[in-house]
Amino acid sequence: MKPVPFPQRVEIELASACNLRCTYCPRHFVSDLKGFMKYSLFMRLIDELAAHPDTILVLHRRGESLLHPKFISILEYVRGKFNTIQLATNATLLSVEKAKAIINSISFISFSIDTPSVFNNTRIPARYDEVASNIHTFLDMNATQGAPVETQVSMVKTSETKEQDIERFLSTWKHKVDRVRIYDQHSENGVFGAIRHKRVDRRPCVMPSYEMLIYCDGTVGRCNHDWDGEPIGDISTAGIKEIWNGATYRNLREQHKNLRITDTVCATCDSWYPAIGHQGTGKVIE
Numbered sequence: 001m002k003p004v005p006f007p008q009r010v011e012i013e014l015a016s017a018c019n020l021r022c023t024y025c026p027r028h029f030v031s032d033l034k035g036f037m038k039y040s041l042f043m044r045l046i047d048e049l050a051a052h053p054d055t056i057l058v059l060h061r062r063g064e065s066l067l068h069p070k071f072i073s074i075l076e077y078v079r080g081k082f083n084t085i086q087l088a089t090n091a092t093l094l095s096v097e098k099a100k101a102i103i104n105s106i107s108f109i110s111f112s113i114d115t116p117s118v119f120n121n122t123r124i125p126a127r128y129d130e131v132a133s134n135i136h137t138f139l140d141m142n143a144t145q146g147a148p149v150e151t152q153v154s155m156v157k158t159s160e161t162k163e164q165d166i167e168r169f170l171s172t173w174k175h176k177v178d179r180v181r182i183y184d185q186h187s188e189n190g191v192f193g194a195i196r197h198k199r200v201d202r203r204p205c206v207m208p209s210y211e212m213l214i215y216c217d218g219t220v221g222r223c224n225h226d227w228d229g230e231p232i233g234d235i236s237t238a239g240i241k242e243i244w245n246g247a248t249y250r251n252l253r254e255q256h257k258n259l260r261i262t263d264t265v266c267a268t269c270d271s272w273y274p275a276i277g278h279q280g281t282g283k284v285i286e
């Protein structure tokens with residue numbers, strides 16, 4: 001993939017804090033995930049990004065974005081500035097007020113849930129009936145507005161997931177949302193980017209040439225498999241474009257291009273992205 005002068009996708013982590021302790025979440029291997037992005041920093045990032053409305057803006061990463069104390073102001077600030085704004089949530093805090101704000105500003109939402117038979121034991125301490133009710137209320141509100149938000153529900157398939165649980169998940173949701181996604185569990189042992197069926201044909205990963213991840217403290221990571229790696233930039237000292245075109249990013253792209261990967265996170269990752277889009281490590285039903 002040819003380098004482009006600005007990232008095509010930017011993930012901004014509004015919160016590293018989360019209100020759940022899901023049994024399969026890689027958070028268990030990372031300490032101190034309790035932060036929120038300062039609103040002043042968020043506005044500065046959006047002010048730079050707004051000159052690139054085709055950039056896909058993603059408003060979540062390691063935590064629960066709806067916990068952010070200024071969540072509604074954040075959505076008001078991004079409204080109408082980007083063609084695609086994506087959000088994932090556990091839907092536990094999805095009030096009618098927040099649902100309205102999402103419908104007014106976001107173009108794609110993914111609800112991270114689970115199959116009813118295991119939900120209360122895996123997504124601790126959330127309750128399936130409450131979360132499903134929140135999602136149904138959102139879907140009704142979205143439909144009333146002409147469905148401006150594309151919707152997805154996702155679950156994580158672990159070694160203990162039964163085939164009938166997946167079938168039940170699909171039959172529960174497939175006619176209610178635009179897309180159902182079954183993710184394979186990652187990082188079962190704290191090795192981020194590790195997948196059950198390892199890829200052996202190492203190829204250059206497109207992520208360093210495609211997207212930038214900005215953690216809530218302003219440091220820059222590589223991608224969604226980077227949970228606690230050494231930062232490759234700090235947005236409090238430089239702009240997005242400056243970091244994207246800086247020496248560290250250029251060096252990382254060269255490492256991938258030459259398949260001589262010394263970067264500590266990428267070197268141990270066997271879940272690299274050979275092309276933009278779905279990695280082929282889960283199942284998508286549309």
Ligand code: SF4
Pocket residue numbers: 193205206207208222223224225226265266267269270271272273
């Ligand atoms: S190789 Fe893995 S960790 Fe590195 S950018 Fe690609 S997906 Fe992320």
